[in-house]
Amino acid sequence: MAVALTPSTVPGRAGELLAELGDRAELHDVYDETGSTVYHDFSLKDTHEVRELVGLVRRTPGAVLELAAGSGRLTLPLLALGREVTALELSAGMLRLLDERLAQAPGRLRERCVAVRADMSSFALGRRFEVIVLGTTSVSLLDEEGRAGLYAAVREHLAPGGRFLLSTADIVTSGAAGPAAGGEDGGEDGGEAEVEAVIEAVGASGRVYRMHDHWPPGSDTRTVTIFPGTVGDEGPVTVCTTTVGVLPAGRLTAELAAAGLTVLAGHPLPGTGRYRDVLLEVGVTA
Ligand SMILES: C[S@@+](CC[C@H](N)C(=O)[O-])C[C@H]1O[C@@H](n2cnc3c(N)ncnc32)[C@H](O)[C@@H]1O
Structure with missing residues (x-):
């Protein structure tokens, strides 16, 4: 069932497209039951990070806790390392897709995975892990209070000498505060960043998607909205959206330090459009 989102929830060109679709648009959160299947299809072949x-995980032997595991894009490669992996995820839809994926995996991988439905900003698993992973810039899904809860829970679950590995998106800008002001389709020339970037991608099913990434100048949130590649003239159109935080590495480093966690290194990841992702390697402050 569509969640209580309205076209007005979605800014920019994506919002205009939704308004043009009118009653045909069925708007979902990216991680609800319907959105999960779209995200899964969209991300299945994605090997980013x-x-x-x-x-990095290979350097620290022991059990792995993967937060916001989704449908297992990172879980399967972690299991392939021969590790015991606990995959924590909030969305029932995503967990179902993870279960399906594990069911198709070799038994030697499947038997080392435990899936847990929980909130990464507040969890108590009653044990510690040598490595805790939060990939795919998913820390940006939490607000400030949620991140404080996440850091406290990570401290509680990290084994001595363990590593917390989390990725975040540093936005490539010409200035420190954000992209230079420009129209919705502002060009990239002269250091001006686009407000709304549109990326076309083909899912594992062969379906084509158009992803709108809307980030106004200086805003500390961005909205990602996924449309089908073509919408035709009639019939329902599934559109998925999510609004996430913009959390540069410097800000996370300061927050982690305040929570008793030290960034030991920042490992650059390949760029994705206007973002330059970084993988932070974090330990408990001595
Ligand atoms: C960007 S996806 C990443 C999924 C997977 N790691 C991947 O790489 O494809 C973010 C995931 O975080 C989950 N999520 C959102 N809020 C969460 C929370 N508070 N606790 C746990 N998982 C959450 C979503 O359901 C979604 O599966």
């Missing part, structure tokens, strides 16, 4: 994450 997998190699870098696996390389």
Whole structure:
């Protein structure tokens, strides 16, 4: 069932497109039952940050806790390392897709995975892990209070000498505060960043998607909205949206320090459009 989102929830060109679709648009959160299947299809072939994450996890032997595991894009490569992986995820839809994916995986991987439905900003698993992973810039899904809860829970669950590995998106700008002001389709020339970038991608099913990424100048949130590649002239159109925080590495480093966690290194990840992601390697402050 569509969640209580309205076209007015969605800014920019994506919002205009939704308004043009009118009653045909069925708007979902990216991680609800319907949105999960779209996200899953969209992300299944995405290998972004997998190699870098696996390389860092390999350096610290022991059990892995993966937060916001989704449908297992990172979980399967982590299991392939031969580790015991606890995959924590809030969305029932995502967990169902993870279960389906695990059911198709070799038994030697499946038997080392435990899936848990919980909120990453408040969890108590009653044990510690050598490595805690929060990939795919998913820390941006939490507000400030949620992040404080996340850091406290990570401290409670990290084994001595363990590592917390989390990725975040540093936005490539010409200035410190954000992109230069420009129209919705502002060009990239002269250091001006686009307010709304549109990326076309093909899902694992072969379906084409158009992803609108709307980030106004200086805003500390951005809205990502996924449309089908073509909408035709009639019939319902599934559109998925989410609004997430913009959390540059410097801000997270300060928040982590205040929570007794130290960033030991920042590992650059390949760029995704206007974002330059970084994988932070974090330990408990001595
Ligand atoms: C960007 S997706 C990443 C999923 C997966 N790690 C991947 O790489 O494809 C973010 C995931 O975080 C989950 N999520 C959102 N809020 C959460 C919370 N408070 N606790 C746990 N998971 C959450 C969503 O349901 C979604 O599966």
